[in-house]
Amino acid sequence: MLLHEVVDQLDLRPGLTVVDGTVGAGGHSSKIAPKIIPGGRLIGLDRDPMMLAFAADKLTGQNATLVHSSYADLPEVLKSQGLTQIDRLLVDLGLSSDQLADRERGFGFAAGGPLDMRFDTRSGISAAEFLKTASVEEITRVFRDWGEELAAGPIAQAIVGSRKFEPCETAAELVAVVERVLKVRDNQQGSHPATRVFQALRIHVNHELDQLSRFLDSVLPVILRPGGRAVVITFHSIEDRIVKQAFRDSEVWENLTKKPIVATPTEVRLNPRCRTAKLRCVIRK
Ligand SMILES: C[S@@+](CC[C@H](N)C(=O)[O-])C[C@H]1O[C@@H](n2cnc3c(N)ncnc32)[C@H](O)[C@@H]1O
Secondary structure, rough: HHHHHHHHHHOOOOOOOEEEOOOOOHHHHHHHHHHOOOOEEEEEOOOHHHHHHHHHHHHOOOEHHHHEOHHHHHHHHHHHOOOOOOOEEEEEEOOHHHHHHHOOOOOOHHHEEEEEOOOOOOOOOHHHHHHHOOOOOHHHHHHHHHHHHHHHHHHHHHHHHOOOOOOOOOOHHHHHHHHHOOOOOOOOOOOOOOOHHHHHHHHHOOOOOOHHHHHHHHHHHHHHHEEEEEEEEEOOHHHHHHHHOOOOOOOOEEEEOOOOOOOOHHHHHHHHHHHHHHEEEEEEE
8 A cells, every 4th residue: 555655755875774564565675675785674563463474475575674662662672683774664553455355353343253353462451351341431432532433422322221132242243233333334325324433442441542652752753764655544533643743843853744645546546545545755854
């Protein structure tokens, strides 16, 4: 996604040390790696071990180091690699199409498997567990704050009201509750009626916005060398607002994208998930 734009904005050349903080299936990294040889170094991170396995496949022979970690913990990762600062950083937020397609992970609407939604299933609680144990107020807040869902309260009440007999244990069961409350069914046009609730739950169980804010405020300014570049791609307005706000600090950043870069109409036609992607790029002063 936004492949050429990422490579362009990163302004790559041989010898650079680059971190792909969300390596996913290695799509971006496989374009970055050839541009930094000889002498360059590529380190790819992901919270999801399944995605690291895909990346390892894609990046075979590319001399990339892959680490199971959050980008928010980059200082420790760099230390373990004998580094303190880097030249380039890419973070491509959100979900990969492989995660969405895996019916056992609960990210997609049709999934009949458990409603998990954690990137790293070894820590934290699943989305199903959250919906089983949280109060109406907590669930409402998550749907409202992280999903901007207008019917957050009624949906939360419906979930809590029926969970003793019919807990939402699969994605399909959660979709059914949302459709019942909103009195709409997916008509295959525009976004699915449960999109905002799914986004909110995923953000919540993975602490996505805490990780992003912590990273932008206290990690990125320290680990990026003066003159180094960072590219961040977001997929929804809440994330983009956080990035835009952080990059506004003109003592730290030279902003190269006053207006974010978006996908071309051709790319959106080929991959409709790109339609909300926004790319922002800064240089560390
Ligand atoms: C949109 S995909 C990245 C796709 C990748 N750029 C590619 O070209 O294949 C986002 C990835 O970020 C990972 N992820 C989400 N939050 C993360 C975090 N805090 N630290 C590291 N990886 C994270 C997800 O597991 C997912 O694999």
